[in-house]
Amino acid sequence: MQYNTGSHCVFYHRYHLVWSNKDRFKVLKDQVLLRVRDICRQVCHENEIDILRGVLSSDHVHMFVSVPPKLAISDLVRKMKGRSSHKVQREFPELRRRYWSRRFWGRGHFSTTNGAITEDIVLQYLEQHIADPTGASR
Structure with a gap:
């Protein structure tokens, strides 16, 4: 596991992001697919986001990214979806004439975190922290 650093923090934030196009039409092919990929890469580069893995299917996008804590996930997805x-x-x-009027992407997105520390480990740490005999918190 390799931690990232910011100006005042050390972090390990990994997110799995998924969003689909409106009505799940299979339009992400050939040049459209390449263009969406390039735009997403450009937005990530501008916002100091590392793309660990990305897959574009014919009707949806999967990305596994490392995001600095200064940027909200919803803002990142909004920027990628809006610009693309x-x-x-x-x-x-x-595409606009054939499939829809104004929206390319469907509403919303899916995101989940990934990390080396599980919920059980955090709960165990908090239980031990409360049981600290000195009563001092760190």
């Missing part, structure tokens, strides 16, 4: 939707609809007008 705007640019893809502008660069591929046939």
Whole structure:
């Protein structure tokens, strides 16, 4: 496990993110898929996010990323979905005419954290912390 550092913190934040396009149409193919991938990479680079793994299917996106604590996950997904939707609809007008009127991506997203410390370990640590004989907290 390798920790990342910020100006005033050390962190290990890994997130699995998933979102799909509107109505799950299978439109992420060929040039559209490559363009969405490039836009997501660009947004991550601008926000100092490491993409650990990413997979684009024909109707949804999976990303496993390391995100600094200064950025909310919802803001990251909003930036990637918003920029990619705007640019893809502008660069591929046939998608807009054929499948939908305004939205490229569906509403919402899925996210989950991943880390080396499980919930049981945290609960065990807190139990031991409370039982500290000196009564002093750290």
